[in-house]
Amino acid sequence: MGGIIFMRKLLHYTAVCVVFMSLLACQKQDDRNIAKKENNTVFVQYPQRVPIEIWDEYTARLEGEKSVEIRSRVNGYLEKIYFEDGDFVKEGDILFQIDPAPFEAVVDACNASVAEIAARIELAKSNLERAKQLYNENAISKEVLETRNSELLSAKAVMMSAQAKLKEANLNLEFTKILAPMSGYIGKRRVDVGNLVSSENTLMATLVSRDTIYAYFEISERDVIRYGKINLFKAIDPAKRKGPPVRLKLMDETDYSHNGILTYVDNKLNAASIELRADIDNKSGMLFPGMFAKISLRAGEPVEKILIPEAAVGTDLVGRYVLVVNDKNVVEYRSVKVGDKVGKMQIVEEGLAGTEKVVIDGQHRARPDKVVTPVLKGENKAKKSK
Numbered sequence: 001m002g003g004i005i006f007m008r009k010l011l012h013y014t015a016v017c018v019v020f021m022s023l024l025a026c027q028k029q030d031d032r033n034i035a036k037k038e039n040n041t042v043f044v045q046y047p048q049r050v051p052i053e054i055w056d057e058y059t060a061r062l063e064g065e066k067s068v069e070i071r072s073r074v075n076g077y078l079e080k081i082y083f084e085d086g087d088f089v090k091e092g093d094i095l096f097q098i099d100p101a102p103f104e105a106v107v108d109a110c111n112a113s114v115a116e117i118a119a120r121i122e123l124a125k126s127n128l129e130r131a132k133q134l135y136n137e138n139a140i141s142k143e144v145l146e147t148r149n150s151e152l153l154s155a156k157a158v159m160m161s162a163q164a165k166l167k168e169a170n171l172n173l174e175f176t177k178i179l180a181p182m183s184g185y186i187g188k189r190r191v192d193v194g195n196l197v198s199s200e201n202t203l204m205a206t207l208v209s210r211d212t213i214y215a216y217f218e219i220s221e222r223d224v225i226r227y228g229k230i231n232l233f234k235a236i237d238p239a240k241r242k243g244p245p246v247r248l249k250l251m252d253e254t255d256y257s258h259n260g261i262l263t264y265v266d267n268k269l270n271a272a273s274i275e276l277r278a279d280i281d282n283k284s285g286m287l288f289p290g291m292f293a294k295i296s297l298r299a300g301e302p303v304e305k306i307l308i309p310e311a312a313v314g315t316d317l318v319g320r321y322v323l324v325v326n327d328k329n330v331v332e333y334r335s336v337k338v339g340d341k342v343g344k345m346q347i348v349e350e351g352l353a354g355t356e357k358v359v360i361d362g363q364h365r366a367r368p369d370k371v372v373t374p375v376l377k378g379e380n381k382a383k384k385s386k
Helices: 002-039 101-136 142-175 221-229 379-385
Strands: 041-045 048-052 055-070 076-081 094-098 177-179 184-186 205-220 245-250 258-265 273-281 292-298 303-309 320-325 331-335 337-342 345-350 357-361 373-376
Touching: 041 320, 055 184, 055 273, 101 142, 142 177, 205 221, 205 292, 221 273, 245 273, 273 292, 303 357, 357 373
Parallel strands: 041 373
Antiparallel strands: 041 357, 048 303, 055 205, 055 292, 076 094, 094 177, 184 205, 205 273, 245 258, 245 292, 258 273, 303 345, 320 331, 320 357, 337 345
């Protein structure tokens, strides 16, 4: 009896072991299948169609909107300077004072001359009136009457000349005060108090307006043709200060921090390039004439482009390519022509229709004509969250 019970237990344990080993073998087979499946897994993503603004970058040199050389209109000794180097001055502010004493003397002399001639005119008028009375009485000849009239006309002509000289003298006296012709930043003085200032060759200072900065840059003949096809230059209206938008950044800046508009295109090419000018707002005062900067010009209205992650684009001896997975989960090789980069995305100009599943991760497991298991980007994360 005891032997029978022992044999039953042994058979029971044996059956359990057989079942356990079978399950273990199945699990290992499943693990191998899963591992094989995971080795064929690639992550894919559909291309994006996005309206893209194309910006072309050039190097620009900056100049002030207005720049004036301060010179004297009269000769004389410099008496006073009313500014400090680098000051901001307003239109009409006094900058320099030339010794006015010599010019005041000339004005006084001209006033005296005018007064003297005015007296002569009064005398000539009186002589003419008496001559008319005497002529009516036949006491003098007509020749004498005409002489008296001529004397009056001559005195009036001399008066006109004297008044013109007085006006000139007053102007010269006024010019001894050299005023700012516009608002802006004045440079260093080029002449000190006590020096003789010449109206012909003495540069006294320079004045520059910086509220608006001109950015001059050149584009190639190829770009001229390209912009002409999209009527970019026709959008420029200098009178209304309207034109295509531009962005500008200094050489040490990573982002474009200044905005403006394109307002000028030269009328001819020089050495296969043409000069353009943009007006840049400079209320911040960060831009100075003489600087160099990077300027970016928007090349027309936004255009819909195909974008894929930059990591999806490979390079071989032929050129640039991407790998796509077709409806049968077979990898295909596609040669592409790429454009500019937009952040971490790459513009594809040719080679994709925009409906393909592009391999963006796991390219080392994806070979052309190989069957793979595509996982749409984000799909695996969604499954885990469930």
